[in-house]
Structures are given as C-alpha cells and as structure tokens.
Amino acid sequence: MDPAADHADSVAASPKTPAPPSPGLPRALRREILERLRRDGPASPDQIAAAIGASRTGVLQQLRALEETHFVSRQTVRHGVGRPRHLYDVTPDAQELFPSNYDGLAAGLLAAIGAVGGDALIEQVFQARRRQIGIRVRRELDERVGVGAPLVDRVRGLAVLQDEQGYLADASIGLDGTIRLREHNCAILDVAKGQRSACDAELDLFREVLGPDAEVVRETHIASGDRCCSYRIVERAGD
Numbered sequence: 001m002d003p004a005a006d007h008a009d010s011v012a013a014s015p016k017t018p019a020p021p022s023p024g025l026p027r028a029l030r031r032e033i034l035e036r037l038r039r040d041g042p043a044s045p046d047q048i049a050a051a052i053g054a055s056r057t058g059v060l061q062q063l064r065a066l067e068e069t070h071f072v073s074r075q076t077v078r079h080g081v082g083r084p085r086h087l088y089d090v091t092p093d094a095q096e097l098f099p100s101n102y103d104g105l106a107a108g109l110l111a112a113i114g115a116v117g118g119d120a121l122i123e124q125v126f127q128a129r130r131r132q133i134g135i136r137v138r139r140e141l142d143e144r145v146g147v148g149a150p151l152v153d154r155v156r157g158l159a160v161l162q163d164e165q166g167y168l169a170d171a172s173i174g175l176d177g178t179i180r181l182r183e184h185n186c187a188i189l190d191v192a193k194g195q196r197s198a199c200d201a202e203l204d205l206f207r208e209v210l211g212p213d214a215e216v217v218r219e220t221h222i223a224s225g226d227r228c229c230s231y232r233i234v235e236r237a238g239d
Contacts, residue, residue, distance in 0.1 A: 029054055030062045034094060037072065042089040063088050071097060103190040110195055119197075126201040137161055137209045151214055151235050155179050158209060181206070183222070183229040192223040199223055206231060
C-alpha cells in the first residue's frame, strides 16, 4: 500500500479538515470583521469569531493584517490574574473601506445651490472650485516640469496630475505636432452629466494652467456619450 495515498485519503475523509479557501474568502471575512467592529464596538478575537461564525485563527489572521495597515487598533486589557485580553476596534482610517455616497452628496448640494441661486450660482461655484484647483495644479506643474517649461512638457505633466485624480489621462503628439490630452474616465461623471458647468470649468482650468500661449479645444466628451474626453492643444503663433 502507498503510505502517501493512505495519508491523503485519511485527510480527505477527516471532517476536521477544512476545504481550501476560495480566493474571495479572506476579503469577505475581513469585511465581516470590520462591519462587526463598526456596529458593536471593541471586541476580542473570540467574540468576533463567535459573532460571525468564523474560526478564531482566521479572524486573528485578518485582524493582524488590518492592524498592520492601520485599519484596526489593538488595546490590551488586564482583568485579574491570567493572560491579558486583547480588544480590537476600527480606526478612523477604516472609513475609506465602508460604503460612501459622495456623488449623491455632491448632486444634492448642487441641486440645493440651484434652488437657491439658479444656474448662475452653480456656475459661480464651479468657477470658484476651478480657481482653487488651478492654484494647486500650477504649483505642482512648476515643481514637476519647471517654470517656463515647453508646452508639451506641461501638457504631459497635466496628464499625470489628472491621471492621479482618477481620470486615466495621457498625452500624445501627432505627426503634425498637435498635442492631445485624453481622459479615458470621468471621475465626476454623475455630476458632469447633470451640470455642464463642471465640464466648462475643466476646460477653463486647462486653458488657465497651460498658459496664454496654448489654444485648448475639446474634441470629444464623455458626458455627451463619447468614449473619452479629448483636448486638442496647439501653441499659438507669436505676434
């Protein structure tokens, strides 16, 4: 008889041997742990395991991973003699792991602003936001590509900044020398679909930060049904 085969059969037949975890199991367990702590407050690994019907070992493994990433904190509590008790709780950083509805909030705020002051006030709000963002973008462009850098370098730098904000942006130069900046995702699509002022403010932002020597024309528009937002940018001829 093959001892290895006998061992494999005995392991397979043992009811104490758990099935191999599916790839999504750790993530689901982590979510259950976080929701349990968020709802009920600090708890020990034993308490969490009992509440969600998981093994203590699996819960403790996920708690340690969450602690390393600063999504949970651990507190040592002594109660009489014996080993101290460890209680875990979510940290403020864990908020980013829970559902949010910022798009709904933004749309609701814009609707309220429109109810108070109409489209003119909404336009003022987006232009004020554009000015605030413009200050940051100009500063970062100057730091990354240098003050007075060629237009193509500034467009490339702007594409990097937009990409970092979730717009999946890139820049390219055509054979004719035309520069194009493309955004393959709209990070504010829910707002942009309902408020043209949001997209107008972005166009104004690009014109402002690229400087008076840049002519910026929007060619395609995600909010209008196109696959991407693309901008054609050419350098104005000198006087």
